[in-house]
Structures are given as structure tokens and as C-alpha cells.
Amino acid sequence: MATNSRIPGLRNHTPSERLARVAAGAGIDRSALDALQPADGLSLAQADHMVENVVGMIGIPVGVATNFRVDGIDRLIPMATEEPSVVAAASNAARMARGHGGFTTSYTGDVMVAQIQMLDAVDPHAARFALFEARDELLALANAQDPVLVSLGGGAFDISARVLPTGAGTQVILHLHVDVRDAMGANAVNTMAEAIAPRVAELTGARTLLRILTNKADLRVTRARAVFDPEMLGGAQVVDDIIAASAFAEADPYRAATHNKGIMNGITAVVLATGNDTRAVESGCHSHAARSGSYTALSHFEKDAEGNLVGTLEVPLAVGLVGGATRAHPTAQASVTLLGVQTARELASVIAAVGLAQNLAACRALAAEGIQRGHMSLHARTIAASAGATVDEVGAVAARIIAERRIRVEDAREVLAELRAESSPA
Template sequence: MNDDKVKSLKVRRSSRLTGFYQESPDRRRARLVESRWLAPEDAKACEGLAGFDESCADVMVENVIGLHGLPLAVALNFVVNGEDRLVPMAVEEPSIVAAASYAARLCSEGGGFTVVADPPITTAQVQLLDVPSLTTAVRELRARAPELLAEANALMPGMCARGGGARELEVRLLDSSTLVVHLHVDTCDAMGANLVNSLAEDLAPRLAELSGGRAGLRILTNLADRRKVKVRARVPSGALSSERFRDGGAVRDAILEAQRFAELDVYRAVTHNKGVMNGVDAVLVACGNDWRAVEAGAHAYAAREGTYRPLTSWWKGPEGELCGELELPLATSTVGGAARTHPGVQRALKLAGVTGAVDLAGLAAAAGLATNLSALKALSTDGIQKGHMSLHARRVAAEAGASGELVEIIAERLSRERVYRPERARELLAAEVARRKGGWR
């Protein structure tokens, strides 16, 4: 290995890129190259939809008539299991990327995010109906579990060769004549939907024969509770202070009051969890994953005890710090699907330095805890609208026809007036253009 390569390996990349939000997209890409997050050719490809054209889209979904884009951004300041990371996000809502970056900086004051993840288990379900004797069927199925697992593994030699395969067979009683068999499969870096669906269909006749019933539905479950991710973070109370709210301990206590509100009230809990999924979904969309499946599983998990509850917990630590935890099922993939066909997804995974499905799940969960913290802090202090509307003002200014530096000028005036109507933005823009044509600045 030559000296240049050795030096590049020793460089510690920082996710803290000061002033990044104030720069142009061109300059941001240049900074990512300078700080060795992106190779020059990848930065160039980020300028548009390089490699993603109608022919590529046409093999992804049906009835394609064109392309539809979302902004691709990076959240900064993330330290995950001791490593600086950039977090790719594809999202249309203003403030989510800024919120994640801000909260990640707060968490970095306490060491960043610590992630622990389960193995990538995807579960197939086979419904067995009209079972004549539940007791006999359950006993027979459980006794035959080793041979059924062997049959399943024989159907997926490729997955087994990669270290995956069927791990457990579970039998559950649903009513007086219905069973469901769960086949838990380690799918490595794949989400595994197609694989486990095929396994369920192939094994269903054998399961029906052993139970004496008939096979009903044969499909995976998106409640991936064998595939959970847990992420924790701590924020020193002093890091929570600001110019307007100088007492960080008081801010911490206000955040804890907001957490308690979500624990007591389902209406608040739903919005609380939406704030979590703001971060999770944005990462999954950027990385070409099935965010709808994760959403369904996350909300089901939130209601697993019979009452819908917040996915996060926040509490006061032994040194007065704010401590938080997020746990949710999170099935992700870094092979197959969009990761195989969409060049933008491939670039996002590369930018994030994703090493596999479990790593991606941890990164998405860290983003979810960050956006939740940012929302709770905003709600507990300035209110959620202050930061959100300042970013919304930029969108309104652009819609009115502003470009370049005029976007920031018009947005700042809209925010100062606290008026965000497009017609007012057009008035301000016309006045600014006229002033500049008049030659006085």
C-alpha cells in the first residue's frame, strides 16, 4: 500500500461541518470531497439524477410515465457507536434535516448514539384453518420443527451459504380451530420479503398435512419484533441551554414533561411517534428501503401492550443529564430491490458508509431518536413553529420566483413579518428587484 493510501486511512472524518447549511449545493459537495466523505466522481453524480433514467425506473414499478424527485440531503454531527457518520435523508418537509443535525450535535456532547441491534430475522406466517385438534397439531408441529427447518434451509441454499437460514419454528394459537406457524429466518443483508413469502408457500402443504387442517394465508409479517433496534443517547443538561433559555436543567425538565404527556395521552403519543418516524423514514427513503413496512411495524410495536405508547423514553440521569432511548422493529436491506437498481440509492449507502442491513437500521434509528429530541426541545421552549416556519419561508420565497441570494433575503423578511403568504413574498420580491434596478443597494 502506498503512503498516500496509508495517510487517507488514518484521517478521521468529522461529521461536524460548520456552516454547511449556509452554502450552495455545489460548495457542499465540494466540502464533502475535501473532507473525504465523497469521491469526486460521486459528488459529480449527485448533481442530478445521474444513472437514474426512465429505463431504470421502468423496471422498478409499473406504468412509468416519468421521474419524480425528492431532495437528497445529509444530516450532520452524528456519532454512532463512537464513529462519525453522515446520514443521508430524502424528504420534502422543511426542518427535518436541520432538526436531526441539531439534536445529533447535542447528543455528541454526551458521546453520541449507542446502538444495539438484533440479528436480521424476517418472519413468515402460515395460517392453518379448520384444525381438528389444536393440542395434537401443536405437539406434532413442534416435534417436527427440526426437520421442517431443514426442509426450509434446503429451499434456500444461497441464503444459507451467506450465513443466513431458518432459525426457529414457532406455533401460535389464534382461536378454537386456527393456528399460525411462524418461520423465523435470518436474511442477512436482505429484508427477505420475497424469500420468506416463497418459503411460506412451499412449506404450507406440509404444515397443513401435519396439523390436519388447511392452509390459509402464507406471507411475511411486517411486525419484525425479532429484528429490533435499540439506540440510546445522553445530553449534559448544560448543552440544552440557549440564549433565551439559559437554565439547561429547566429545559431538560420541560422535555421530560413533554415525554410524560405522550405516555399519558394517545393523541399526543401518535404525534410524538410521527416525530420519530420523520428521521427514520427520511433515511429509509434515501437508502431505497420499504419505509411503509417499517412504519406499520413501528406503530404496531407502540401498541403491543394494548395501549398506544411513545416509542422513545426520556429520563433524568444520575448526573442530571437528559437520557433517551428508542426501541422499535426495523427491517432494512442493503442488497436487492432499489439498492440493486437505483444508482442514487447506491450513492446514499456509500456516502453513509453503510456496512450492512443491521448497520443501516442502527443509523435510521439514531436519526429517529434525534428528530424526536429536537421536536421535544422545540415544543418545550420556543414552540415547534419558530424553526419550522423560518425554513418554510425559504420555500415560499422560491415559489414566488426568488432565486440565489434573493431566497434568503425574502425569507428573512417574511419571517420578520411572520407572514408567509405567497402574494406577500411576490410583493417583497418585486420591491427588492425594483430597488436593485434603481442602482441603490
């Protein structure tokens, strides 16, 4: 059964009812998502095998973004985030993109790069050439470390090398290019780099130091594109204002930092929900934003010939479905099952689409109504809970502090006391 990501009114149900509706929309058995329930998710014993010195766990809410169609396929998307409005904003932007087919993506491939640093080369330029002359030997030695990856069509397939002037002297840097297929790839490329380092030292007469992957995954780039009707965004003026806001972020690194943070609100939430490495993805994306020498926006907005808003996003996404927490963490497994992705490429495409949707939603809010209106409406519920409101009281407290435009914890405590006084027997 194909996924149907259109589930109107999902927010009006209880968490248990939502889970059942999401499972039905994804065409999977409800039990496949049991790990999303706190009692059935990651156990303390499992956590103890994942990292050292375990003393407990911290929970992050997992919401489901609806309405997404990515490359012609509907996806229900788990997002792990503590920030209000993120899931709702992404879902709303995805709804607005559906009229033009949703999100279309492209992908450069599953290539990760390991770096080997060489010091004290007497003739660094000749050392660089010696590495190229031994290319086939080095690739064969690297691939001998992971015959399973090679059997799947992956493995080391090329090298590059450069002479790098540094404050600590001239260094030679070797890059080993590895197709990691559906893995994130860190373990595979690091193992290969360690294995070839002694031979690299022999070939160059240099001392090898660092042998590790780079998180600047610019050979593993995903691009996403979507078209939005002006009417759904709020009119032609809103379109022009979104474009102006986007241009501001492209030209100014101060604005770009916040603009890109909005993109990462979406990207990081899906990366975390699926058990991938949020720090690796974030460092890769932010380094990509500075690839021209100046920090700039990761996205771009413009108008097409019909006056529609066209959004594009390009980000390196080193994510996988094989190994790591994605396999070890039951909640991550449930999230992947819900997504229905089969390859790292599909996962990266979904993540990029969410990043673009989140970015469009934030830019629209800024251009049309100011970011605080929608964000604070959702944030009010968190404030109410922080003030001590019970599950049954949160809605009433939030409604009143929104109406009175007093969305602070101390105001929520005051309102909560008033409501309890009003409801108590005389």
C-alpha cells in the same frame, strides 16, 4: 480515511460545494456521489425496470445530516425528505450528543418472520403440536429454498405456532423464524413460506391460506441511547420540560401519534435515501408503539445522576443492504457509499440514532421556544419559492416574510412584487 461528520457552516455553501465537502468528510472520491445529482441519478429507463407502468419520476431533496457519531464512528447521513428543518434539527441534536460520545446502539439480530395461516383444522391444538413435532423437517425444507443465505450463516432456524380465535373461526398460525443477514428479507421468507405450506397442510389436515412475512419485526429491534448536557439544551428547566413532554406522549395516544411522527421524520428520511422500504419500516414502528395494547411513545427521556438528559429509543427496523432498490437505484447506492455502512446492523443503528436525534430536537423546540419558530424560518424559503421567487430572490423574500411574521404564499407574492418593483429601473 475515517469519516469526520463535523462540517461546520455546510449550509453556507452551494449544493455543488456541499457535495464536495461531504465527500471529503466521508473520505471518498467526489465521483462516488455523482448519482446524487439529478442529471446522473435514476434514469427513466432504470425506473421502467423497477415498477410497472412508469411515466416519470418525482424528485425528493437529499440533505446530509452532520455531527453524528454512532457507536464510536462518525457518520455523514443522507436524508431524503421534503420537510424543512428535519435535516438541520437532526444535525443540531447530534452535535449536542457528541460531548458524551454520541449515540450508542444495540441490536437483537437480523430475524424476520413469515406467517402461514391454517383454516378448518378439526383439532387445532393437536395440529399445533404436529407442527412442533415436524420442526426439523420444516426448517430443512425452508432452507433448501435459499442455499446462498444458509451459506452466509443465515436461514430458517426456528418455528412457533399458536391457536387464534377469530371472527371467521379458530385458526392455527405458524411463524417461521429466519435469519436474513444483510437483506431486508421479504423475498427470502415469503419463498420459504410458500415452499413449506403444502407440507404444513398435510401435517395439520388444515387448509393453508396466507403465506407471507409480517412487518411487525419485533425480533429485529434496534435500540439507541444518547446523553445531552442541560447547558446545550437551554438549561435545567428545559430538561425538565422535555421529560414532561415525553411523559405526555407516553401516557396519551393523541400526543404519541405526533411525537412518533417526529421520530419517523428522521427514520423515514434515511430509509428512503438508502432505497429501503419506508412502508414496511413505518408499519413496524407504529405496531411496536402499540405492543402493550395502547399506542404510546417509541422513545423515553429521563435525567441521570448528574442532571443530564438521557434519551432512549427502541424500534423494529427491517432494513438491508442486499437486493431491492438499494441495489437497483443509483442514488440509493450513493447514499449507502456516503454512510459507509457494511452491514444491515450498522444501517439500522444509524437509522435509530437519527430517529432519536430528530425526536430530541422536536421535543426541545416544543419545550424551549415552540415548534413554529425554527420550523417556519426554514419553511419560509419553501413558501418564497412557491410564490414564484427565483433562486436569487428566495433569500430576500424569506427574510422579509419572517421579519414581518407573514409566512404565507399570498404574503410572499406581495413581498416578491414589492422587491421586484424596488429593484426595477425607474
